[in-house]
Amino acid sequence: MIEIEGITKRYDATTVVDDVSMVIEPRTVCVIVGTSGSGKTTLLRMINRLVEPTAGVIKLDGNDNRSLPGYELRRSIGYAIQGHGLFPHRTVAQNIATVPVLLGWDKDRIKSRVEELMTLYQLDPEAYGPRYPHELSGGQQQRVGVARALAAEPNVLLMDEPFGALDPIIRTKAQEDLLAIQKRFGTTIILVTHDMEEAVHMGDKIAVMDSGKLVQYAKPEEILARPASAFVETLVGASEKPFRLLSLGRVRDAVEKGTAEGEAIPGDASQRDALAELLWSGRPALPVKDEDGKPLGRVTVDGLVKRAARPA
């Protein structure tokens, strides 16, 4: 659990982060959204004390984050940034091993951890371990950056626009991978982005920042349904709201009894994808099946349209 209490950061006369308080539950994904200059990155960097706050306290599992020297604190927290920041003079394996080496793990443990992570990220340790970062594609570099951040099995992972430099197709894949790994390790992730789409997709909770202030901190459905201010409303995008709401739900939760003709849609697809497919193919209903191909029922245009309406 991360408790942020009355955190403020001032540079001379400018207040960058203004009295922010919030609690991040363990094993959840918290996305901080805001325009550039909203103070979201500064807030993130105060958690691992890359930036020291002017006032306020941040507690990690009840302990003040100032009870350790800054560098020791940072070794216990994962950190991944936009443009990955890999060390160009170190191989992929050496890059991933950075924090374990700093922590003084023994060689065998480091080696097996590096191999485990590389395999997890679909990078063959034999082939990619000895390569240098510039020999990798952008998507591979990003994966190595996240693997490096997770190397020492941190409970908390801080990410600053980690998908910012990726093209849309690779970005979607990277987001899915991250969610899968978050579920597997139960890591608490705090992710900064300016992209509301990404926030709604990734976040268990979303924190919206504007000019250093936390303007709303709530579940995605809540943010979409009841934006706290005109600023949040703009950020959500009025015409996008129903579709973003649908994108939060899975098809299996919208299944109705009955059958339908044509190609089936998997139960794990988002309701938004299902509606898009229905509209595009001009059908009133789609059959739904689970991973094993077992029919679950069907989704209908009417059913989905009701779900896209503003929640009460």
Place this chain on the structure above:
Amino acid sequence: MTPRFDKLGVVIAAIVAYAAFFASFATFRANRIVPGEARSILEALPAAVGPLLLAIVVVAAMIALLKTPLVLRLVASVVALAALAILIGVAGTFLTPAGNTFARISPASGFWLLIFAFTLLLADVLTRLNLSPLARVGVLVVAALAIGLLLVSGQWDSLSILKEYANRADSFWAEGSKHITLALGSLAAAVIVGLPLGILCHRVERLRAGVLNVLNIVQTIPSIALFGLLIAPLGWVATHVPGAAALGIRGIGTAPAFVALFLYSLLPVVANTVVGLAGVPRAANDAARGMGMTDRQRLFGVEFPLAFPVILTGIRIVLVQNIGLATIAALIGGGGFGVFVFQGVGQTAMDLVLLGAVPTVALAFAAAIILDAVIEMTATKRRVETA
């Protein structure tokens, strides 16, 4: 089929044509300071040898002129250079009247132009062969061994520059080691002081402009003026600081030369350290901090290795510059190869000037090749493709 010409080959052939047929190959002088008389290739060499050398250079020039395979060009340049190097010694013996120890034979403009033309051809071939750094150092070693062998064999003993050497063999090596000590010692001192200063300038932004400006100004002071400026303070140190004089610190001599070379060396070292550190990717630095490296770990683990090739480039500049500049040290009694240069100028004996200048140029050249190779190796190490 019309022959196709090599662009550089046209230049080389033109130089060779002029040097072989119109310029003089060797200069004959009755003694070491009178003006010389020119001798062409045919006049300077025995009857059969002169035409042979002419044939070799003409054929080699033809190979350079036309578009020919690299290996052939390599052979042509090496054969021509070897023939020139050996036959200039033959010319020395041939032109010296029997029993005459005053006469001086020295290579003349034609010889130097031929050497230049074929070195150009060799350099071009080596560049096109795209040699690895180690192979380049290997070529340097082979060339040095070949020259050393010619020197030891006595093939060149009849040439004027070696006659000057024979008269000064002891002081030549003494001044040579003094020259190298001055150049390398001041470089070492500049690295020891300059690296931390550069790191400090990188970390403390306010310091940067000030330090670099001061060093820039030092760099613009002419060397002779700097020696002059140092005489007073070093003289004061010698008389007032106990033990300083015993260490050899005096207003003139080695101490001011060392200090001056050290001051000139600082700017390239500090500036390249600052530029190198500034070139470290921001994201890599941020990640290093964010993952819990201490400032020291970040400096030695990330910043320094990434800045190293740039810092090494600064050290290369300093080394080559110092080997050249150390010549001036002789002006204030600092020793080095400059001693022969200034004696030679004083006596209008060009051969003596060359005795100081040629080893200096050779040293600077060798230092440049070796350090370039080292720089390339450190810069490419991290770019090696995994096979």
